[in-house]
Amino acid sequence: MATDVSTSVVTSLSLATLTAVVASVSCCRMHRHCNGEGTCVGIDDGWCSFRNVVSPLGYRLYNMSADTALLETLERGVCSWGERQSAIDGKVTCVRQRSFPDALNTEIMQADASPYHRKYCGKWMDCVRGVAMKYWSLYDTEDVANDVTHAVYSKYHVRNGVSNVGMFHGACVRMELTLSANAASQLAYVYLTSQLLPPQNERDVLSNVGMLSSYFCDAPAVIGVTFHTNPGQGLRLNVSEGTYRSTTEMIRTMYANGASRQAMRDAETMAESIRSSRSWTVSKDDVNAFIEGSVIGSSMEGRTTGILPHGLELRRLAQFIDAMRIHGVEFAHSYVLGLAALCVETVRSLISGDDAVLGAAHPLNDDGLDMFNEEAHTASLGRLPTRRDGERVEAITPQRMLEASSTGLSTLRRHGRVTRARSNRVIERCNRATAMLFADELDKDAFDILVPRPLYDKIQTMDAQIREAVRTSMLGRFVSPLLSNPGRAADLVNASRLRVAGAPRDSWGGRGAAAVAPMFDSDDGAYVMLLKQAKGVYEDRLGLVVAGASMEQFPPLMSPLARNGYMLYLHGVAMLLPGILVPPFASARYDDDSLYSRIGYVIAHEYAHITAGVPWNQFEAMQYLEELGYPPSEHYEAIADITAVSALLDAGLVDRDTLCASVSQLWCASSSLLNSIFVEKIPDGSGSHPPANSRGDRLCAFIYKNYE
Numbered sequence: 001m002a003t004d005v006s007t008s009v010v011t012s013l014s015l016a017t018l019t020a021v022v023a024s025v026s027c028c029r030m031h032r033h034c035n036g037e038g039t040c041v042g043i044d045d046g047w048c049s050f051r052n053v054v055s056p057l058g059y060r061l062y063n064m065s066a067d068t069a070l071l072e073t074l075e076r077g078v079c080s081w082g083e084r085q086s087a088i089d090g091k092v093t094c095v096r097q098r099s100f101p102d103a104l105n106t107e108i109m110q111a112d113a114s115p116y117h118r119k120y121c122g123k124w125m126d127c128v129r130g131v132a133m134k135y136w137s138l139y140d141t142e143d144v145a146n147d148v149t150h151a152v153y154s155k156y157h158v159r160n161g162v163s164n165v166g167m168f169h170g171a172c173v174r175m176e177l178t179l180s181a182n183a184a185s186q187l188a189y190v191y192l193t194s195q196l197l198p199p200q201n202e203r204d205v206l207s208n209v210g211m212l213s214s215y216f217c218d219a220p221a222v223i224g225v226t227f228h229t230n231p232g233q234g235l236r237l238n239v240s241e242g243t244y245r246s247t248t249e250m251i252r253t254m255y256a257n258g259a260s261r262q263a264m265r266d267a268e269t270m271a272e273s274i275r276s277s278r279s280w281t282v283s284k285d286d287v288n289a290f291i292e293g294s295v296i297g298s299s300m301e302g303r304t305t306g307i308l309p310h311g312l313e314l315r316r317l318a319q320f321i322d323a324m325r326i327h328g329v330e331f332a333h334s335y336v337l338g339l340a341a342l343c344v345e346t347v348r349s350l351i352s353g354d355d356a357v358l359g360a361a362h363p364l365n366d367d368g369l370d371m372f373n374e375e376a377h378t379a380s381l382g383r384l385p386t387r388r389d390g391e392r393v394e395a396i397t398p399q400r401m402l403e404a405s406s407t408g409l410s411t412l413r414r415h416g417r418v419t420r421a422r423s424n425r426v427i428e429r430c431n432r433a434t435a436m437l438f439a440d441e442l443d444k445d446a447f448d449i450l451v452p453r454p455l456y457d458k459i460q461t462m463d464a465q466i467r468e469a470v471r472t473s474m475l476g477r478f479v480s481p482l483l484s485n486p487g488r489a490a491d492l493v494n495a496s497r498l499r500v501a502g503a504p505r506d507s508w509g510g511r512g513a514a515a516v517a518p519m520f521d522s523d524d525g526a527y528v529m530l531l532k533q534a535k536g537v538y539e540d541r542l543g544l545v546v547a548g549a550s551m552e553q554f555p556p557l558m559s560p561l562a563r564n565g566y567m568l569y570l571h572g573v574a575m576l577l578p579g580i581l582v583p584p585f586a587s588a589r590y591d592d593d594s595l596y597s598r599i600g601y602v603i604a605h606e607y608a609h610i611t612a613g614v615p616w617n618q619f620e621a622m623q624y625l626e627e628l629g630y631p632p633s634e635h636y637e638a639i640a641d642i643t644a645v646s647a648l649l650d651a652g653l654v655d656r657d658t659l660c661a662s663v664s665q666l667w668c669a670s671s672s673l674l675n676s677i678f679v680e681k682i683p684d685g686s687g688s689h690p691p692a693n694s695r696g697d698r699l700c701a702f703i704y705k706n707y708e
Contacts, residue, residue: 080127121668184525207293217343224406447502496572
């Protein structure tokens with residue numbers, strides 16, 4: 001019986017294979033024939049696939065007429081309303097339809113529908129329901145970011161890269177191709193330990209810990225930059241709790257880098273004492289030694305005295321000092337060598353995606369906790385994570401800025417498409433490492449690709465008008481009753497400035513100070529270059545604190561490709577990222593109405609975040625905003641939205657119909673399948689930003705209630 005079944009299966013498979021071969025041969029023969037006759041063209045899919053070509057005579061024979069709607073239908077094909085078929089990397093892909101000079105996409109609208117988000121986005125919303133929610137204005141953010149990324153990286157694939165990014169990229173590719181990562185790793189360990197002082201006393205050891213922290217290595221404490229909550233005082237230094245890695249990890253990486261048995265035993269002894277220590281506080285002298293060590297050999301050496309952060313409850317640093325005083329300087333130095341070894345292994349993993357020595361993708365700390373949990377992930381050194389939840393245009397708190405400036409190398413392993421380089425493709429690995437460490441350099445490249453000069457110049461003109469409109473709105477009928485001191489808010493808006501990430505230095509929206517660029521040597525390996533680049537990022541940020549620079553000089557806190565903007569409201573600095581200066585928010589081809597009602601609304605919203613830093617008339621504000629439909633959790637964003645639209649309308653920069661249509665399309669979103677089954681709309685009150693769809697609906701209701 002079993003034999004008969006096996007024979008039947010083999011026979012069936014053989015017949016199926018023969019049929020497939022015959023069909024393939026027939027298809028290829030037909031392809032060659034019609035291609036020779038000019039009645040078809042091949043599809044580049046690796047097979048003999050083709051599509052028919054209709055000649056002009058044939059087109060007329062079918063009685064087809066000159067009709068824009070017909071052209072749109074043919075180009076849309078299988079795509080949803082508001083999209084067109086295009087070829088991306090040889091594949092048919094649906095891309096956003098560009099509408100200009102009027103940015104309003106009428107194709108996705110249901111003119112007779114209500115509420116407003118259905119009127120302006122209904123046809124598109126019905127086409128794209130899926131597992132996740134999609135915003136019309138944001139759904140292609142990642143695709144555009146990928147396109148820009150590929151264009152930028154192509155610059156670094158030349159044979160003789162002369163920039164720091166090009167030199168690193170070349171070194172990285174050579175290392176991966178020649179399987180020389182182990183040699184490069186040991187070279188990096190020698191380099192890093194050569195930066196340490198010979199340990200003569202406890203202060204030298206603390207200086208060495210500070211030195212490692214300046215490379216963004218895991219250490220008992222971490223140095224970051226944030227801003228004062230008192231307007232006008234600018235940037236300030238912060239020392240906060242660091243990270244401990246497990247003892248097992250430390251010993252293995254020390255062994256891999258050639259540490260002596262005695263050094264490994266001493267480091268293990270220190271680690272045990274650190275875990276058992278109950279110390280909590282450190283002295284000012286100890287913290288000063290730690291900070292001063294981070295700038296040894298730089299232009300800031302000797303200039304950090306007196307720049308002491310608030311708060312000295314640094315438990316892990318206190319435990320380290322306690323253990324050092326029990327066992328002595330030599331034991332403590334051995335532990336520092338272990339931290340250096342761990343740092344080199346972390347740098348290695350940024351390219352390889354694995355811990356080659358440890359054999360673990362997610363190392364644990366001594367508490368057994370996953371160090372690389374999703375909450376800690378960041379996009380690149382010195383930057384905040386890219387938001388994926390649709391919330392945009394936000395106010396930045398001191399804590400958020402501190403997170404960006406103090407995030408270490410070990411948290412650069414991101415989830416999603418840039419987690420570990422699982423692929424063996426060398427270029428991909430090196431591209432990812434470049435994005436993680438060279439964000440400041442990539443800002444300019446992203447700006448050059450996404451922001452044409454006419455658009456940049458136009459935004460400069462708009463900026464002055466919008467800032468004045470928001471200033472006036474602070475004193476107007478809607479906003480002034482909500483604020484305790486509207487005159488103060490108006491003055492703060494007037495003193496605020498708009499910047500654009502990556503804009504040319506010394507231009508109206510650019511950074512005046514040049515970023516610190518480390519010096520690479522020709523014999524530096526890829527890992528040494530990454531360490532030097534990390535040090536350069538640290539010195540750039542800390543140098544601004546030491547120099548007393550204004551907040552305007554601080555680099556962007558987010559990826560330039562994020563479709564976002566933010567406001568440092570306590571210091572009057574608004575930032576637009578190049579990723580938001582694209583359709584449907586902005587385009588050099590848009591008319592004035594479209595620009596003011598879209599990117600102009602975003603700029604006005606950012607300036608309006610000044611209200612987050614001034615006292616409110618709480619009862620009046622709460623009552624008014626809740627009457628407009630905003631729950632308390634959304635009040636800061638709500639007042640920024642209300643201020644923005646009223647400023648634009650009161651100044652006559654845009655009419656009410658255009659503004660309502662624009663904000664509706666910017667904030668409309670398709671609900672997920674689950675959402676459409678179980679609820680009638682996307683839930684409200686889920687975060688600090690008004691939710692999709694109702695955000696535009698509320699603004700339109702406000703507009704038509706108060707403006708004729």
